[in-house]
Amino acid sequence: MADSDSTIAWHRAQLKKHREALRDMEVRRFRFGETADPRVRVETLRIAAGLRRKITASEKVIGAYEKRTRRPLTTDFRSLANVQWGNWNSAPCNGETAQG
Template sequence: MVADSDSRIAWHRAQLKKNRAALRQIETARFTVGESADSKAFEGAKRQLSELKEKIRESEQVVAQYDRQTRRPLGTDLRSLSSVSWRDWTGNGQR
């Protein structure tokens, strides 16, 4: 992966990696150990899972919006290039 010049985007990419790993670990532990019969522990785990999923969703949206604004189209044939609005794209990522 190419390093990001925008520190905010780099932070969101790092958070995505960290939160996905934490979510994977929680879900794996839930299936290998089993769920607790304690209702407070169950609710706490459920809340933690939903918070992680929400954080992942927010970071994915920020990164996707950045990618849409800064990435050039990958296709180089005339048909794919003719459908691109070049005034919406800038080479330095600044709008």
């Protein structure tokens, strides 16, 4: 998906990169086992925790962007009746106000 906001595009790329790195670390751990050296184990856990923290941060930024910019995808009456249209803002997320 192409994003007009470069910050969101960057977060999407980082999210993909960090998820792949975390998945590779976990696959290596299950395929080859844990190392006996406690220092290496602690370092691996620290790196994994950092990746999880970065993934969570990017997910929050992307989620906030999508919440501000996406319209409801369904068009049935029940789902549209539950939308708080007064809170919906179609303004770009880079700090500009909507023109109109």
